[in-house]
Amino acid sequence: MNSGRPQLSGTFGAVSSTHWLASAxxxxxxxxxxxxxxxxxxxxxxxxxxxxxxxxxxxDVPILSYRASTERVQVICGQGxxxxxxxxxxxxxxxxxxxxxxxxxxxxxxxxxxxxxxxxxxxxxxxxxxxxxxxxxxxxxxxxxxxxxxxxxxxxxxxxxxxxxxxxxxxxxxxxxxxxxxxxxxxxxxxxxxxxxxxxxxxxxxxxxxxxxxxxxxxxxxxxxxxxxxxxxxxxxxxxxxxxxxxxxxxxxxxxxxxRAPVEEAASLRYRDHMVYKPGAWSQSPVFLQQLALLEGFDLRAMGLNSADYIHTVVECAKLAFADREAWYGDPDHADVPLADLLDPAYTAARRELVEAKAAGVLRPGSPGGRVPRIPEHAAxxxxxxxxxxxxxxxxxxxxxxxxxxxRTDTCTIVVADRFGNMVAAVxxxxxxxxxxxxxxxxxxxxxxxxxMTLEEGHPNSFGPGRRPRTTLSPSLVLRDGKPVLAFGTPGGDRQDQWTLGFFLAATEFGLDLQRATETLAFHTDHFSASFTPHESHPQRLVVERDCAPEVVEELRTRGHEVQLAPEQSLGKVCGVGVDREQDLLLAAASPRGRQTYAVAR
Known part of the structure; x- marks a missing residue:
């Protein structure tokens, strides 16, 4: 893989955003x-x-941050x-x-x-x-x-x-x-x-x-x-x-x-030696954690980055996590959102058993804590x-x-790391x-x-007074040994937590530097209903950039995926900053997709 841009590093500050003027x-x-x-x-x-x-x-904007003086991660919910x-x-x-x-x-x-x-x-x-x-x-x-x-x-x-x-x-x-x-x-x-x-x-x-x-x-x-x-x-x-x-x-x-914008504790999950933080289930953010929990039971490195096995496994786990999003996510101030049960290891292990060699053709939400799932219908x-x-x-x-x-790479992203040890991610x-x-x-x-939101009474994301709509906006922040090492985000609506997952796995599982991780092959599934009107879904559709190896595309089709090829370097605009603890350096990277994301480091 040839990097189109270098990973930037410095000691003073690191910035990446979806527009060069914002980064500057x-x-x-x-x-x-x-x-x-x-x-x-x-x-x-x-x-x-x-x-x-x-x-x-x-x-609106969710803001995820780490403050060095308090050594705490917090979420400021700017979803009105x-x-x-x-x-x-x-x-x-x-x-x-x-x-x-x-x-x-x-x-x-x-x-x-x-x-x-x-x-x-x-x-x-x-x-x-x-x-x-x-x-x-x-x-x-x-x-x-x-x-x-x-x-x-x-x-x-x-x-x-x-x-x-x-x-x-x-x-x-x-x-x-x-x-x-x-x-x-x-x-x-x-x-x-x-x-x-x-x-x-x-x-x-x-x-x-x-x-x-x-x-x-x-x-x-x-x-x-x-x-x-x-x-x-x-x-x-x-x-x-x-x-x-x-x-x-x-x-x-x-x-x-x-x-007034509330300040909240972040949702979190330990993935190998990383602690990953996300906004709560008033956003789609916890699907990132659910995907990681499912994937931890697979040997992704042995599969190889962007192999048919790898893409199939990641996509099938995404289908399970997003099915739970459809059934269970909403404003926890107004609904029973069983996030702890959704991230429970026993629940995850049972869900992982649903991943098969063939592509799943139906949406399969789980029953956390014995609850009965309910997928809302979106009547036109x-x-x-x-x-x-x-x-x-x-x-x-x-x-x-x-x-x-x-x-479709709408929305914006900004991530910043400073010389004081603070880190911020916002979408x-x-x-x-x-x-x-x-x-x-x-x-x-x-x-x-x-x-x-849905017009069905009793669903966690039902339309009603004073409720936060379930947003797609999903910044991420990662700690290792209690210190921040990575913050990232991307535009992309429902696909944000699929495109950033690929970035995160490329960096943590396969050792790519941050810039190369932003440039690795991107793919996603549209298996579930879109959050935005008219709420279309395309079961079994798998969208992958055209530079995917032809033999991989053919194998994915053999497994039952309806593969749709997107132009090369067209899916997502991942922006990331990080910290190299061994070298004591701040890092910055920006995807070349869209020709407007820019990283700066000094």
Missing amino acids: SAMAVLEKGGNAFDAAAAAGFVLQVVEPHYNGLGG PTPAAATIEHITRLGLRQIPGSGLLPAVVPGAFGAWTRMLAEHGTLPLGQVLEHAIGYAENGFPLLPGAADAIEVLAPLFETEWHESARVYLPGGRPPAAGSRFRNPALAATYKRLLREADAASGGGANLEAQCAAAENAFYRGFVAEAIDAFVTKTEVLDSTGRRNKGLLTGQDLADW NVLPPAREHWMNQIRDGLPTVVRAAEA PSGGWLKSSPVVPGTGLSLGTRAQT
């Missing part, structure tokens, strides 16, 4: 004396500006909950069988801002202005527009012009779609950041106290002018959405005022024919504009330009994560 901004913050928490937040805000087709200020008025009856009274993937009906509390500011208040060191200045600068002065963003704007331009008028004001400067590579500005978003900063400074004595600054900024967002703008728009405006009708949303200013909405191309696009709940044979998403109209006067769109 994070390193600039480290250069100013900031720590990994400051740098990750700065990059997170920049990503909201430069990747508007994948995330935004109105979106559903509104207090969210009920299954409200949706079904509209004649719908599933929650739409766009518009205002699926909007939830925007959690990203509160998560970043809570992290800064507890762990940051620099004034909020120094963290936000890069995002403000790019929003105000412009940045080169990515081709993916330009494509999305061009396809959606008729929708913006005829229905989503505030989106037209933001994304159609001069009344026309901007060209890829052109210098694009979002002055309304810049004004929102600047006003948040002004109010934070005014309430905290000019920024001398970071905790007070962050509290004031949160107040301005969740109980001040941003919440007021959201309330006025969502509660009073009927918006055309993917149903083909105009609907008001359920989100109110009170929903924002009642929320009865919708009028889509006469416009953009209507077909917004009926797909993912942020990307869907093109033939396109790899921002939501609030993308395709999700819902820009809220007037703010420059932001709301996230539509409630589309991932």
Whole structure:
């Protein structure tokens, strides 16, 4: 295997993200004396500006971190909950069988801002202005527009012009779609950041106290002018959405005022000599742990990296873990989510026995603790024919504009390690330009994560008031001997915990350096229902990049997999940072896929 990029190493700091401007901004913050928490937040805000087709200020983010001074791993949950008025009856009274993937009906509390500011208040060191200045600068002065963003704007331009008028004001400067590579500005978003900063400074004595600054900024967002703008728009405006009708949303200013990003213990599993940490079962993250638990019973090294045996075994274990996700995952504050039982060694051993030489053709959830599993059905909405191309696009709940044979690598990632021993991994998403109209006067769109929920009563992921939708966002952090050695993530919706699993196994089982691990063959299964509308599933489908050995592809087909070949180097954008304890070096790597992820180390 020839590495397309070198693994980067240094002693001062290591950064990797899905956009070079975010990576550069994070390193600039480290250069100013900031720590990994400051740098990750700065990059997170920049990503909201430069990747508007994948995330935004109105979106969400789970943040996984290790703080050296406390030697603890924690999760900050930036997945906002559903509104207090969210009920299954409200949706079904509209004649719908599933929650739409766009518009205002699926909007939830925007959690990203509160998560970043809570992290800064507890762990940051620099004034909020120094963290936000890069995002403000790019929003105000412009940045080169990515081709993916330009494509999305061009396809959606008729929708913006005829229905989503505030989106037209933001994304159609001069009344026309901007060209890829052109210098694009979002002055309304810049004004929102600047006003948040002004109010934070005014309430905290000019920024001398970071905790007070962050509290004031949160107040301005969740109980001040941003919440007021959201309330006025969502509660009073009927918006055309993917149903083909105009609907008001359920989100109110009170929903924002009642929320603060919670701090939680991470879910964890020991895999050989590594302790792997993930967010809880309000996300899909524990499927990564379940896959590792299953795979620990196989001799993967003897199979060989990317052999037919290896790919078959990894995919069949993924099917079992994701079947459990479908049956059991949801907000543990509102449902019985038996995570301890799902990770129990005896349960895992019994599940492992289901892996056979032939590809499984049905979804097989388990019965943790003797419970009876329940897979929700995703009945399709009865919708009028889509006469416009953009209507077909917004009926797909993912942020990307869907093109033939396109790899779906939506969402963003940022990982940072600093010289102080801190490490942060975050996967921002939501609030993308395709999700819902820009809220007037703010420059932001709301996230539509409630589309991932089911309308079946009694399921752990049922739609209901104040519940966190089961998000696909899934950062990872790994310790060895109690010290952080690896943090990573990738865009990719449901496939995140398959693509990052391949990266992790390549590095830990097969000894590849981090960069080569990001470049190794990627594959995934679509055996289970997608989290996003229209919730399609493709039992037995196995997608693998075209540079997979032909004899391996043939063997996989012989075993019953419906192999679909994707373009070479097209699946995922894994970003990783690590620590070489023997050499006392910080490491950084970024997948070449997508031609925009960049790592920096000094």
